[in-house]
Amino acid sequence: MKKYILTSIISSITMLSACSNESNSLESEENTEELIVATSSGDISEKEFNRALRDQHGENVLQSMVLDKIIESEAKRLEIGDTEIEEEINFLKDNIGATNDEQFFEMMKMQGISGEDDLNKRVINHLVMQHHIGDIGEVNDVELLKEYERGEEVEARHILVEDLEKAEEVHLKLADGVDFGELAQEYSIDPASREDGGHIGSFRRGTMSPPFEGTAFYLDVNEVSEPVQSQFGFHIIEVLNRTPFEDDFEEVKEQLRSAYNDRKLHRMNEKQQELLETVDIEVFDEQFEDLFEQ
Incomplete structure (x- = not known):
């Protein structure tokens, strides 16, 4: 069962929008010295680069950042603290096969996780979702047998x-x-x-x-x-x-587990959306003022 719980943690901590990694690039534009990001037939300034990022990905990044704040607030309400976060990260370190922190974060980077802060944020999201919908992968053979009995x-x-x-x-x-x-x-x-x-x-x-x-x-x-x-x-x-299934239960058990987890991942997305809808969000930037309107 541990391998399914481990897969569950990695899956759920990487479910946050990939654009969350882009948010570090959308910093305020400097009005002092103009920095050049790249040059070819012409220069691309940092200001131009940031504007393009804002226009192309700004909505996704802002939505992801707002969700991060809501998840952090929900974690405090649920009294999820440093101890729980550290235990979850230690579980990953012990079971993912990394021999040291450097190797561990290299393996996390392959999962799209940029560093320690990013990992902490995603683990918090995982713990909050685990509280609301249970652990993805945490399904026993009794429950899977019920799935089996419902037919192919x-x-x-x-x-x-x-x-x-x-x-x-x-x-x-x-x-x-x-x-x-x-x-x-x-x-x-x-x-x-x-x-x-x-x-x-x-x-x-x-x-x-x-x-x-x-x-x-x-x-x-x-x-x-x-x-x-x-x-x-x-x-x-x-x-x-x-x-009904023609194959025996043991032959299709992992197929049933996968379908069960797909539904839980969908429920996780639904729960995140529910949390977004429970708070008042006010956007002061005209470009994104309608982003969270229902």
């Missing part, structure tokens, strides 16, 4: 709408006995399945968006879900059939 494939149909209000309206009509296929043709915004009454055929784990898949595999045959949100909108899902 499910056949389903869905109704996809743009917002929760419309999804709840459709769900109420289904509860009143209105035909699923008719409602799919009337309301669904999925052009690939709408005319076929929402039917999307059979699918295996790892082929659909995590929230859709996580719901579909846990519905019973002929059971209809509550509205489920994905990046496409809000789905109402009905499972029509279920196909």
